[in-house]
Amino acid sequence: MNGVHDMGGMHGMGPIEREEHEPVFHHEWERRAFALTMAAGFLGEWNIDMARHARERIPPARYLASSYYEKWLLGLETLLAERGLVTRDELVTGRPRGRSSPGRVLKASDVGRVLLKGGPARLPERVPPRFKPGDRVVAKNVNPVGHTRLPRYARGKRGVVDRDYGVFIFPDAHAMGLGKKPQHLYGVRFAARELWGPDASPGDAVYVDLWDDHLDPA
Amino acid sequence: MSDHHHDHASEPGSPLAETDLRVRALESLLVEKGLVDPAALDAVIDTYETKVGPRNGARVVARAWVDPAFRARLLADATAAIAELGYMGRQGEDMVALENTPKVHNLVVCTLCSCYPWPVLGLPPVWYKSAPYRSRAVLDPRGVLREFGVELGDDVEVRVWDSTSEMRYLVLPERPAGTEGMSEEALAQLVTRDSMIGVAKVTPPARGGPR
Numbered sequence: 001m002n003g004v005h006d007m008g009g010m011h012g013m014g015p016i017e018r019e020e021h022e023p024v025f026h027h028e029w030e031r032r033a034f035a036l037t038m039a040a041g042f043l044g045e046w047n048i049d050m051a052r053h054a055r056e057r058i059p060p061a062r063y064l065a066s067s068y069y070e071k072w073l074l075g076l077e078t079l080l081a082e083r084g085l086v087t088r089d090e091l092v093t094g095r096p097r098g099r100s101s102p103g104r105v106l107k108a109s110d111v112g113r114v115l116l117k118g119g120p121a122r123l124p125e126r127v128p129p130r131f132k133p134g135d136r137v138v139a140k141n142v143n144p145v146g147h148t149r150l151p152r153y154a155r156g157k158r159g160v161v162d163r164d165y166g167v168f169i170f171p172d173a174h175a176m177g178l179g180k181k182p183q184h185l186y187g188v189r190f191a192a193r194e195l196w197g198p199d200a201s202p203g204d205a206v207y208v209d210l211w212d213d214h215l216d217p218a
Numbered sequence: 219m220s221d222h223h224h225d226h227a228s229e230p231g232s233p234l235a236e237t238d239l240r241v242r243a244l245e246s247l248l249v250e251k252g253l254v255d256p257a258a259l260d261a262v263i264d265t266y267e268t269k270v271g272p273r274n275g276a277r278v279v280a281r282a283w284v285d286p287a288f289r290a291r292l293l294a295d296a297t298a299a300i301a302e303l304g305y306m307g308r309q310g311e312d313m314v315a316l317e318n319t320p321k322v323h324n325l326v327v328c329t330l331c332s333c334y335p336w337p338v339l340g341l342p343p344v345w346y347k348s349a350p351y352r353s354r355a356v357l358d359p360r361g362v363l364r365e366f367g368v369e370l371g372d373d374v375e376v377r378v379w380d381s382t383s384e385m386r387y388l389v390l391p392e393r394p395a396g397t398e399g400m401s402e403e404a405l406a407q408l409v410t411r412d413s414m415i416g417v418a419k420v421t422p423p424a425r426g427g428p429r
Contacts, residue, residue: 008329094243108257209383
């Protein structure tokens with residue numbers, strides 16, 4: 001979706017504000033919102049691509065006005081309600097109407113193992129690659145209303161496949177509940193001048209991770 | 219974001235107090251419904267506050283600086299090389315190491331969200347997740363670097379890596395001159411989080427020892 005989250009190349013966002021000796025979390029609620037999102041994700045009711053898409057669907061003005069963990073909170077509330085794990089009424093009142101029967105709940109004793117295991121997006125399927133390193137490609141000019149990891153600034157631009165990372169879940173399908181659609185993922189090099197025009201530095205480049213379905217031969 | 223905001227969080231009616239209440243309500247709701255275990259929440263928080271952070275990445279970099287065989291393994295298969303030091307898992311399942319040289323400077327961003335290599339760098343700082351960095355890093359990396367105090371010549375190629383997939387990038391910064399006699403442990407002390415994102419260089423120790 002052409003959301004405000006897709007902000008590569010935008011102007012007017014202001015200076016980059018850094019903080020010396022920044023803590024991991026600034027407030028207790030940030031700790032809890034982070035951990036709630038991680039634990040709720042373990043329920044297995046949605047995948048990471050759906051979670052990203054839930055945050056992208058925050059209305060643009062609110063998205064820009066929200067801090068990172070506020071966006072996580074809003075995304076989590078959306079996912080919980082959409083999966084029927086909690087009702088909007090329960091979210092408003094804070095009072096449960098009965099217990100849920102989740103398939104799996106993250107236990108404290110499993111946290112270390114689960115985090116070390118991670119959630120690999122690499123797949124064992126043997127899918128032939130459509131491209132090889134050195135191939136000239138063009139990123140498709142598409143404007144899907146759903147989730148996509150093809151940023152607007154790269155669409156329609158010509159690049160060169162720098163490396164083939166192997167077979168991965170295709171998030172554009174996975175976020176929409178359309179399965180994993182296994183395919184090759186590539187690091188694609190775009191010259192800065194191809195993306196931004198003659199004012200860009202001549203030797204500089206941007207590398208974007210793109211999948212077979214994002215690319216055409218150039 | 220220059221200061222903590224604990225005071226604001228307790229002001230009744232402030233947006234932060236509202237968010238604070240909202241998170242508390244959500245947690246108690248999910249606990250009562252049997253969806254989350256509060257002890258698991260504590261364990262998750264403890265992991266990212268005390269166990270996982272940029273010191274992990276600094277150890278990887280220092281090892282690469284002193285051990286050419288490890289450096290070669292890191293550049294060939296970063297996931298496996300980093301796992302040798304025990305760092306792996308969530309948001310670092312597939313790692314790539316990007317080597318900075320006198321002629322190439324790498325910079326990492328996630329324009330679409332805030333993807334970041336958690337096992338080696340911990341959770342990202344606020345600026346990395348902010349709209350100013352996400353919007354400008356791909357368009358004007360040299361301007362961004364200048365804001366961080368890094369001035370690069372025209373003979374240096376800037377490569378920006380937009381983390382649009384589950385590949386996670388760790389910049390291997392250049393080892394500063396004058397550190398030839400330093401131990402791996404002392405070298406790790408020099409390596410900053412920002413140098414592993416690519417917005418800073420590693421500076422040699424100030425006279426009088428490491429900072």
